[in-house]
Amino acid sequence: MEKLMIAGGRPLRGTVQISGAKNSAIALIPAAILSETAVTLDNLPALSDVAIYTELLQELGASVEWSKDQMMIDPSRLLSRPMPNGNVKKLRASYYLMGALLGRFGEATIGLPGGCNFEPRPIDQHIKGFEALGARITNENGALHIQAKELRGAKIYLDVVSVGATINIMLAASRAKGVTTIENAAKEPEIIDVATLLNSMGAKIKGAGTETIRIEGVDALHGCRHSIIPDRIQAGTYMIAAAATRGDVIVDNVIPKHMEALTAKLQEMGVHIYEMDESIRVVGQPEYESVDVKALVYPGFATDLQSPMSSLLTQTRGVSILSDYVYSNRFKHIPELLRMGAKIKVEGRSAIIEGCQLSAAKVKATDLRAGAALVIAGLTVAEGVTEITGVEYIDRGYDHLVTNLSNLGAEVWRQND
Ligand code: EPU
Numbered sequence: 001m002e003k004l005m006i007a008g009g010r011p012l013r014g015t016v017q018i019s020g021a022k023n024s025a026i027a028l029i030p031a032a033i034l035s036e037t038a039v040t041l042d043n044l045p046a047l048s049d050v051a052i053y054t055e056l057l058q059e060l061g062a063s064v065e066w067s068k069d070q071m072m073i074d075p076s077r078l079l080s081r082p083m084p085n086g087n088v089k090k091l092r093a094s095y096y097l098m099g100a101l102l103g104r105f106g107e108a109t110i111g112l113p114g115g116c117n118f119e120p121r122p123i124d125q126h127i128k129g130f131e132a133l134g135a136r137i138t139n140e141n142g143a144l145h146i147q148a149k150e151l152r153g154a155k156i157y158l159d160v161v162s163v164g165a166t167i168n169i170m171l172a173a174s175r176a177k178g179v180t181t182i183e184n185a186a187k188e189p190e191i192i193d194v195a196t197l198l199n200s201m202g203a204k205i206k207g208a209g210t211e212t213i214r215i216e217g218v219d220a221l222h223g224c225r226h227s228i229i230p231d232r233i234q235a236g237t238y239m240i241a242a243a244a245t246r247g248d249v250i251v252d253n254v255i256p257k258h259m260e261a262l263t264a265k266l267q268e269m270g271v272h273i274y275e276m277d278e279s280i281r282v283v284g285q286p287e288y289e290s291v292d293v294k295a296l297v298y299p300g301f302a303t304d305l306q307s308p309m310s311s312l313l314t315q316t317r318g319v320s321i322l323s324d325y326v327y328s329n330r331f332k333h334i335p336e337l338l339r340m341g342a343k344i345k346v347e348g349r350s351a352i353i354e355g356c357q358l359s360a361a362k363v364k365a366t367d368l369r370a371g372a373a374l375v376i377a378g379l380t381v382a383e384g385v386t387e388i389t390g391v392e393y394i395d396r397g398y399d400h401l402v403t404n405l406s407n408l409g410a411e412v413w414r415q416n417d
Contacts, residue, residue, distance in 0.1 A: 002391045003415045004402070006375065008360075009382030011284065012247035012408040018235045018254050019045035020069065020228030022397050024193040026093035027167050028228060029053045030100040031194055033062060033075040034171060035201050037223035041071045044228060046399040048392070049091055056087045056094065060101075082109035084143035089114040095123055095164060099171030102135060102146050111143045118367045119329045125158050125165035132156045133169070133176050153178030153217055161186050161297045166213065167194050174203040176217035185213045188298040189258050193229045200224035232258040233304040234398060237372045239263075239282045240305065241405075243271045244312045244380050246284035249408060256280055261301040265293055265309075269316065290318030290355065296325050307333045307373035313353040314342050315380060323350040333370035336363040340377050340386070360384030368397045375401070379410055387415075 020043035029050070032039035044050060046069070054064050054071070060081055063074040080101045088094035088111040101108035113123070127137055127144070132155075135148040153176045158165055166186040171194075173180035185191070187209055195208030201224050204216035235254040242249035243266055256263070256275045263273050263280065268291050272283040290313070295303040303326035310333065313320040324330050331346050338344060339361040343354035360381045365371030371394035378386030388394075391414065394401065405412045 001389060001417055003417060004375065004388040004391050004394065005413050005415050006378030006381075006386045006388070007384075007411040008245070008379045008386065010409050010411065011245045012242050012249050012379070012405070012410060014408045015250040015252050016238050016404050016408060017252050018230045018238070019043070019399050021045070021190060021193070021231040022047055022049060022233070023163070024190045024228050025050055026053055026091070027096050027190060027194045028197050028226065029057065029071070029073065030093075030096035031171055031197055032073040033057065033060070033078055033100050034104050034174060034198070035075055035221045035223050037076060038072055038074040039197075039201065039223050040225040041073070042069065042225065042227040044069045044071050045231065047397065048395045049093065049397075052087050052091050053093070056083070056097065059083065059087065080105035080107050082143070084109060084111045084141065092121070093164070095126060096168055096171060098126065098130065098144065098146055099168035102130060102148060102151070103172040103175035106149065106151065107147045109140070109143050109145045118332050118370070119327055123164065125160055125162045126168045128159075129156050129165055129169035129182075130172060133172055133180065151176035151217070153180040153215070155181050156183065158182065158184040163188050163190065166191055170194060170198065170205060170208075170213065170215055173215040173217060174198050174205065174221065176215075178217055180215040180217070182213040182215070183211065185211050186297060187211060189229055189232065189255070197224070197226045200226055230254050233302060235259060235280070236262045236302065236305045237308050237376070237398070238404070239266065239280065240308045240312045241376045241379055242282040243269070243284045243288075244315055244376050246286060247408070248281070248283045250279050250281045252279040254278060254280055261299060262305060265291060265301060288316040290316040290320040292321045294323050294325060303327055303330060304369050306330060307369040308376050310334070310344070310351055310353060311337065311373045311376040311380070314344075314356055314358055314377070316355040318355060320353045321350050322353060325349065332366040333373040336366075336370070336374055337377055339363055340381070342377070360386045362387045362389075364388070365390030365393045368393045372398065379405075
């Protein structure tokens, strides 16, 4: 079993380069199959989820060339083969194949998605969107068969603000007849990134990044070249780690605007932050004030940074309340932090976190961001070695983690037992 070992207690110092956004990449890769000709993606992160998506596209008949941070996807020979099992179940974002194949071929059979299941994550809003566009959907032994003779534009009001449903509906609607509007759409930067790619492929999408998105369907989409936005969650994780270790780190290749909710919260705690055009310098301080944090949809504080933030909040002088209004129970990392001596109580949607000194322990990452929380916690512990299992979850979202942290002066290594 592979473990991540951390001998903490050293302030992180130096510069870290942020990769392209995971949650953009795993939507852009399936979006590319709506094209008749080759699409090139630049600034691609080297993540296990990207590797799985590459295999999925190859299984469907696409030709994929992936070298360093660039991927060329030629979907000209792709077919809508049924994919009830296998790789689709390893990945949450395999649900984007539903919208992309439906848009291109009018049909898709895709197994219900897997991925980080920190709590039940329904896809009813995706299904509602496809049905509004004219698709018929049946559940065949755990796989959804989605079929439409003709996709027609529709007005769709999302009951829940959902990143996945907004993107999935954009994918299918870009090839529907007529105009689709998505009301109560998600506004995350990854939505804008997907709309930008689709528009470069010839789609007509307006309003991405606002709560109303208008999609005028087109007859065909074509190849293009697109550079993926920086990963705001990876960037935020390094910012939090810099603060937690009382370090001094320049987080480079970021869009500071995407980091505003986190930046403001760190400043409120007393962390010093200096914003530049494409980088942010985080200078940790000996003492921090406790703060209350509410994870919300964008532009609120990101739920994906809620778990990493909980580790930082153990380093304050008082009691902080960290609430998640996107997921009601994304707290699987808390029992692991308790093993490290944290003083945290979970009450409903909130974790009540009292400042304290953590100690080294053997802990388990149960999902990607829970893993990031444990890495940050381990980095703060001055004595002993923190051992983290469940490294495969961390590899879903943090490429070059050990190299990056080592370059910042941390003592971190992988160990196989
Ligand atoms: N929801 C529904 N019905 C739906 C869809 C969502 O009730 O049909 C609910 C969810 O249960 C949740 C809320 O709506 O309470 C938001 O879910 P959303 O659909 O926005 O999440 P997602 O698209 O499945 C993406 C990211 C997540 C990130 C969320 C929120 C991908 C592949 N995943 O998930 O990222 O937490 O948006 O920002 O893009 C991560 O990177 O660690 C991660 C989990």
